[in-house]
Amino acid sequence: QVQLVESGGGLVQAGGSLRLSCVASGRIFSTWTMGWFRQAPGKEREFVARISWNGNTYYTDSVNGRFTISRDNAKNTVYLQMNSLEPEDTAVYFCAADPARYLAAYRNSDAWDYWGQGTQVTVSS
Numbered sequence: 510q511v512q513l514v515e516s517g518g519g520l521v522q523a524g525g526s527l528r529l530s531c532v533a534s535g536r537i538f539s540t541w542t543m544g545w546f547r548q549a550p551g552k553e554r555e556f557v558a559r560i561s562w563n564g565n566t567y568y569t570d571s572v573n574g575r576f577t578i579s580r581d582n583a584k585n586t587v588y589l590q591m592n593s594l595e596p597e598d599t600a601v602y603f604c605a606a607d608p609a610r611y612l613a614a615y616r617n618s619d620a621w622d623y624w625g626q627g628t629q630v631t632v633s634s
Contacts, residue, residue, distance in 0.1 A: 511535035511623045513604045518628030521594055525632070529589040531604030531625055539582035542612040544621065545589045547600035547630075554603065556616040558589060567615070571597070594632045601627040 517529040529545070544559035558568045558578040566578050577590040587604060604625040605618070614620035 511537055511606065513606055513623055513625035515602065515604045515625045515628040518602060518630045520631045520633065523595055523632055523634050525594050526590070526592045527594065527630060529591065529602055529604075529628060529630075531587045531589075533585040533587070533604075533606060537585050537606065538608070540608075540610050542607045542609055542615065543578075543580055543587040544605040544607075544615060545578060545587075546603045546605055546618055547598075548603065548627075549600040552600075554618045556618070557602070559612070559615045560587065561612075562610050569616075591630070594630075596632045596634045599630060599632050601629050603627045 512534045513531055515531045521527055540562040542561055545557040546554050547557050548554040556569055560566050560578045560580050575593045580587045605621040606623040607621045
């Protein structure tokens, strides 16, 4: 089985930074695609960022230039560095993993096979 455990969420003022971590255990391989989604109260889960097995990254427009996704395959860990946080970034952030090297529908949460339990990020104005 595959387990994903997120950490690093919390309360921060607008303009501040947080770094989320997601530790994967089980049959996770360095060739898997890893990603982050978020879900605000009353809204659908939305794509934030993804990183492929070869390090290629992609971001949703609203976080591009402020967030950075990275991975450490030796530690089976994926990170989301979040800078210049805005109140609109407030949400539960979820780590996602998929065995596909090239996950074409990565923006769609239904395309991902494995999920963490989520970590709350709250940005105050």
